[in-house]
Amino acid sequence: xxxxxxxxxxxxxxxxxxxxxxxxxxxxxxxxxxxxxxxxxxxxxxxxxxxxxxxxxxxxxxxxxxxxxxxxxxxxxxxxxxxxxxxxxxxxxxxxxxxxxxxxxxxxxxxxxxxxxxxxxxxxxxxxxxxxxxxxxxxxxxxxxxxxxxxxxxxxxxxxxxxxxxxxxxxxxxxxxxxxxxxxxxxxxxxxxxxxxxxxxxxxxxxxxxxxxxxxxxxxxxxxxxxxxxxxxxxxxxxxxxx
Amino acid sequence: xxxxxxxxxxxxxxxxxxxxxxxxxxxxxxxxxxxxxxxxxxxxxxxxxxxxxxxxxxxxxxxxxxxxxxxxxxxxxxxxxxxxxxxxxxxxxxxxxxxxxxxxxxxxxxxxxxxxxxxxxxxxxxxxxxxxxxxxxxxxxxxxxxxxxxxxxxxxxxxxxxxxxxxxxxxxxxxxxxxxxxxxxxxxxxxxxxxxxxxxxxxxxxxxxxxxxxxxxxxxxxxxxxxxxxxxxxxxxxxxxxx
Amino acid sequence: xxxxxxxxxxxxxxxxxxxxxxxxxxxxxxxxxxxxxxxxxxxxxxxxxxxxxxxxxxxxxxxxxxxxxxxxxxxxxxxxxxxxxxxxxxxxxxxxxxxxxxxxxxxxxxxxxxxxxxxxxxxxxxxxxxxxxxxxxxxxxxxxxxxxxxxxxxxxxxxxxxxxxxxxxxxxxxxxxxxxxxxxxxxxxxxxxxxxxxxxxxxxxxxxxxxxxxxxxxxxxxxxxxxxxxxxxxxxxxxxxxx
Numbered sequence: 235x236x237x238x239x240x241x242x243x244x245x246x247x248x249x250x251x252x253x254x255x256x257x258x259x260x261x262x263x264x265x266x267x268x269x270x271x272x273x274x275x276x277x278x279x280x281x282x283x284x285x286x287x288x289x290x291x292x293x294x295x296x297x298x299x300x301x302x303x304x305x306x307x308x309x310x311x312x313x314x315x316x317x318x319x320x321x322x323x324x325x326x327x328x329x330x331x332x333x334x335x336x337x338x339x340x341x342x343x344x345x346x347x348x349x350x351x352x353x354x355x356x357x358x359x360x361x362x363x364x365x366x367x368x369x370x371x372x373x374x375x376x377x378x379x380x381x382x383x384x385x386x387x388x389x390x391x392x393x394x395x396x397x398x399x400x401x402x403x404x405x406x407x408x409x410x411x412x413x414x415x416x417x418x419x420x421x422x423x424x425x426x427x428x429x430x431x432x433x434x435x436x437x438x439x440x441x442x443x444x445x446x447x448x449x450x451x452x453x454x455x456x457x458x459x460x461x462x463x464x465x466x467x468x469x470x471x472x473x474x475x476x477x
Numbered sequence: 478x479x480x481x482x483x484x485x486x487x488x489x490x491x492x493x494x495x496x497x498x499x500x501x502x503x504x505x506x507x508x509x510x511x512x513x514x515x516x517x518x519x520x521x522x523x524x525x526x527x528x529x530x531x532x533x534x535x536x537x538x539x540x541x542x543x544x545x546x547x548x549x550x551x552x553x554x555x556x557x558x559x560x561x562x563x564x565x566x567x568x569x570x571x572x573x574x575x576x577x578x579x580x581x582x583x584x585x586x587x588x589x590x591x592x593x594x595x596x597x598x599x600x601x602x603x604x605x606x607x608x609x610x611x612x613x614x615x616x617x618x619x620x621x622x623x624x625x626x627x628x629x630x631x632x633x634x635x636x637x638x639x640x641x642x643x644x645x646x647x648x649x650x651x652x653x654x655x656x657x658x659x660x661x662x663x664x665x666x667x668x669x670x671x672x673x674x675x676x677x678x679x680x681x682x683x684x685x686x687x688x689x690x691x692x693x694x695x696x697x698x699x700x701x702x703x704x705x706x707x708x709x710x711x712x713x714x715x716x717x718x719x720x
Numbered sequence: 721x722x723x724x725x726x727x728x729x730x731x732x733x734x735x736x737x738x739x740x741x742x743x744x745x746x747x748x749x750x751x752x753x754x755x756x757x758x759x760x761x762x763x764x765x766x767x768x769x770x771x772x773x774x775x776x777x778x779x780x781x782x783x784x785x786x787x788x789x790x791x792x793x794x795x796x797x798x799x800x801x802x803x804x805x806x807x808x809x810x811x812x813x814x815x816x817x818x819x820x821x822x823x824x825x826x827x828x829x830x831x832x833x834x835x836x837x838x839x840x841x842x843x844x845x846x847x848x849x850x851x852x853x854x855x856x857x858x859x860x861x862x863x864x865x866x867x868x869x870x871x872x873x874x875x876x877x878x879x880x881x882x883x884x885x886x887x888x889x890x891x892x893x894x895x896x897x898x899x900x901x902x903x904x905x906x907x908x909x910x911x912x913x914x915x916x917x918x919x920x921x922x923x924x925x926x927x928x929x930x931x932x933x934x935x936x937x938x939x940x941x942x943x944x945x946x947x948x949x950x951x952x953x954x955x956x957x958x959x960x961x962x963x
Contacts, residue, residue, distance in 0.1 A: 246489070246888060251724070258722055268494050355931070356933075360934070402489060445597065445598070448597075448598055448602065511736070513737060534738045534845075536741065678795070688841070691845065
């Protein structure tokens with residue numbers, strides 16, 4: 235279907251082009267979708283929740299090249315995961331574990347293939363891209379993967395009661411799924427109470443509210459303003475439903 | 478020809494990839510061109526002038542997915558526009574109206590089709606992308622559009638005597654078309670007089686000047702410097718020709 | 721193979737889309753790879769070293785549209801270069817000269833073709849893109865190029881003992897090739913001594929080290945931190961090997 239990039243390589247930086255050169259070589263003609271390449275570095279758990287919320291926006295059969303990997307070059311293993319009709323490659327550091335924990339079925343593998351030349355710092359280009367390309371082409375050689383009982387780090391299926399992402403408008407995404415909230419519930423973000431509204435235009439300009447975002451998560455926004463600045467919120471801050 | 482993206486979704490953010498997944502599904506193989514995805518949010522009128530200046534840089538037949546839409550989820554209608562050989566989809570908030578007002582002929586339609594699942598905040602993905610994809614494939618189903626007498630908000634065909642865009646070099650684009658200026662005219666930006674020069678290298682390093690930019694607009698620059706910083710200019714500031 | 725973009729046009733800005741519209745028109749179906757479009761403006765010599773380090777990451781046969789061109793519209797000539805199986809188009813301001821000086825063979829040409837309409841400020845769109853597209857299609861008309869004895873500005877094949885790039889993680893790339901360093905050598909950056917380590921995880925969190933990066937250059941990093949901020953380094957700062 236498509237190779238989908240979910241990384242912290244930086245959309246402005248010189249890494250993505252090198253990954254895409256490998257994909258063009260090994261999966262010529264494949265559709266490549268830049269889903270998010272500015273995942274905040276070092277926030278692996280938050281990234282795992284962002285990824286889990288985004289996967290259903292892509293068609294089943296997609297191959298996710300998912301790399302947020304502060305431990306590159308260290309002991310963590312590269313893994314492949316088949317879950318709910320999607321394929322993933324990435325580091326075994328928990329990044330894939332939230333989607334996996336929520337999926338109806340999963341099959342994890344260790345990537346045992348190694349390229350002739352493997353840089354210490356850029357497994358996205360040297361290792362994950364060749365594997366993702368072959369998955370997309372349905373041409374993964376026998377022996378590149380080995381069975382794995384399960385992922386090493388498991389963040390679990392539960393919501394993450396933290397801020398997990400802030401978009402360029404300043405909208406603040408939480409790890410709380412909105413479908414679980416009672417209609418009209420109040421959200422508390424770092425001690426501040428935020429009421430529900432269905433759309434931006436339902437509140438006054440400059441007012442904060444929360445709403446179910448287009449990925450199904452509870453999100454805090456300010457009509458025609460920047461919620462992160464207004465409420466001084468950042469990734470990792472605690473959130474929760476008012477009781 | 479191509480689907481051309483002109484949005485405020487943010488080139489670094491997680492929205493564009495979701496739009497492109499829909500385009501890949503509904504218009505497989507189509508060329509997609511990211512014209513500008515960091516249109517300054519909330520400046521719809523300035524954005525309308527930027528768009529009008531850029532359209533002629535694309536081939537006729539292109540379909541513009543043009544979304545700068547602070548009122549998403551509110552009362553504004555989604556529209557389609559055929560103008561001067563180009564197709565547009567976007568909100569009926571004036572964004573398309575400057576190009577429309579300058580076009581030899583136009584035909585506006587209301588988009589009456591609605592997807593099964595329409596998020597409150599992301600019509601770019603759920604509504605505009607499926608329509609743009611079908612336009613590109615020349616396969617828009619009967620009944621998706623309904624005739625419209627005209628756009629609801631009309632900014633008019635005239636120049637906008639304001640700063641409408643600042644690029645990453647700090648060059649300052651005005652809403653004044655350079656073709657209308659007398660050769661050697663002086664521009665006044667927020668009270669500061671700026672002389673004409675044909676190219677950057679015609680003035681001393683650090684000197685400000687204006688020149689007709691590659692889109693036909695009068696633009697203020699500083700040779701090897703940042704004009705916006707040097708002259709403290711921002712979007713919306715008044716500009717005009719010295720009399 | 722592919723048209724590869726290496727420019728300072730800005731990945732967020734409105735220039736790249738216009739270039740790609742020309743490429744789509746003149747080289748329909750060609751693969752286009754955004755290698756780096758946020759090359760720091762005005763640092764032509766540093767950019768030449770970044771480019772030289774990146775070219776081998778792309779397959780031979782690739783056409784590089786390489787534009788960092790503060791002198792656009794001035795006296796510098798547009799050139800084409802064939803070097804070590806790669807093609808390049810760009811300004812004759814030294815940008816291509818480092819790769820050229822290191823290549824086994826080179827053949828430089830002046831681009832003598834001019835489009836009907838050539839803007840003063842956007843040769844990337846009006847002049848370099850049409851030439852690159854025709855190179856990619858192997859359809860460059862006779863007479864568009866004229867022989868050139870050599871490039872006008874030559875930065876030479878030697879390493880550049882300066883900081884040449886800082887990535888979005890804050891990793892600091894030098895113009896020193898790591899293969900020339902003794903194993904365990906110490907790097908000095910703006911007076912600060914930095915020891916070698918093979919990978920991020922080999923040093924304590926927050927510690928600075930240098931390592932051979934994935935492009936073969938010596939790079940300074942901080943484990944789970946921002947080296948540029950920590951050591952207050954910027955492009956152009958002097959670096960060298962401790963004796």
